[in-house]
Amino acid sequence: MIQPSDLTIPTLGPCAYDAPGMARDLATEAGGWVSDDQKILFEDTAAALAGATLADLPMVELAGPRRRIFFDPANTTCAIVTCGGLCPGLNDVIRSIVMQTREVYQVSRVLGLRYGYESLNPAYGHEPLELTPESVANIHHFGGTILGSSRGNQDISVMVDSLVRMEIDILFVVGGDGSQQGALAIHREVEKRGLRIAVVGVPKTIDNDLLHIDRSFGYLTAFSAACQAVNGAAVEAQGARNGVGLVKLMGRDSGFIACGAALASSTADIVLIPEVPFQLEGEDGVYEELKRRLSAKGHATIIAAEGAGQDLCAGDGATDRSGNRHKGDIGLYLKDELGRRFKAEGIEFNLKYIDPSYIIRSVPATAEDSVFCLHLGAAAVHAAMTGRTGMVVGTRHTRYVHLPTHLVTQGRRKVDPKGPLWRSVLETTGQPAIFGD
Ligand code: F6P
Secondary structure, eight states: OOOGGGGOOOBSSOOOEEOOHHHHHHHHHTTOOOOTTOEEESOOSHHHHTTOOGGGSOEEEBOSOOSEESSOGGGOEEEEEEOSSOOTTHHHHHHHHHIIIIIISOOSEEEEESSGGGGGOGGGOOOOEEOOHHHHTTGGGSSSOTTOOOOSOOOHHHHHHHHHHTTOSEEEEEEOHHHHHHHHHHHHHHHHTTOOOEEEEEEBOTTOOBTTSSOOBTHHHHHHHHHHHHHHHHHHHHTSTTEEEEEEEOOSSOOHHHHHHHHHHOOOSEEEOTTSOOOSSSTTSHHHHHHHHHHHHSEEEEEEETTTTTTTSOOOSOBOTTSOBOOOOHHHHHHHHHHHHHHHTTOOOEEEEEOOGGGGTSSOOOHHHHHHHHHHHHHHHHHHHTTBOSEEEEEETTEEEEEEHHHHTSSBOOOOTTSHHHHHHHHHHOOOTTTTO
């Protein structure tokens, strides 16, 4: 149960400077400043409010420009690091942070740190890039990150030493769960040493698995790209007698991409996600359901998130540099096992297997995600300039807010098998709710 104090955002100290000219003019013209007491309810259901007094209710700070800031822009160096797997919109976020810091706040220097947290370990020898409005002007047209990325954290003390050596005042960490845990550790070390360095995160995960935010940037783009694969699989399935289109989509521990693609394409017959266990065998299993679909309409499409059915196809037990356990290949497992069963029963079938893999996350952001990234970058800069730290920006109940990093990294967000998203997947596919019992 979240308490009001859990939502407190740490700050480096009092704000001694007026926001500079352009920030001031824009804030005034665009509808004014956001004051520190402008907050929204963390939970907005009637049940959460029942019987509570205002002071008991957990509230989240609204993001946006403040009249007074902590850092003197003329003497401030910002740095941006992109960590973890790629995600559509990374370049949009970089661009937005650079434009906001340099053009709006007139910050003197912005560095782009190369290859994730490796950049803060001198042993790798990655030199930072100077980022200017000119150098980032067109980067949002491209997927990936101009800074490069890497998985895994580096020694925290070494990273803080590097921040000090490079005279970095504000570190923007664009990364997922593991990277934000790294950002939190950096923030705590900075605090322990009594340094004046702000660490502000922009949550990044195509899996959409960060807690407490409405959604992460790049997720919409990723599942839009995934739809192409699903639609392709459906066309292939329809083009053959007893055609089966099978698509494996990213989604390590959370099936949001599979659900999003299933709803948007509305062609899938069966969707398998990590949160909902299933069997291949038996009346209630995937194989019999598939046969029912084939006999009803002559073809079928299956979407499997990569983390689905891990009790059926164990991985090799190894972990990646972020500490994520390698998954067993559910796509190949289904292809082989379903094929074997059809063959054993002498049923003619045509299975086409599509694994779009990295294609869905290396594309440029869609227009909607681009706008989202632009706002997230700006919100991160507004927060950091006030000396806020140990926090991430994101949307909650559709409003841009500040959330403490420790809160969003407490676990991973999952598709709720009893919630509305999974329910609409069941409605759209018509697949029985048996998968999940
Ligand atoms: O970041 C999330 C994700 O895209 C997962 O869906 C996927 O399992 C993983 O990253 C793959 O990343 P990589 O192969 O780059 O480590």
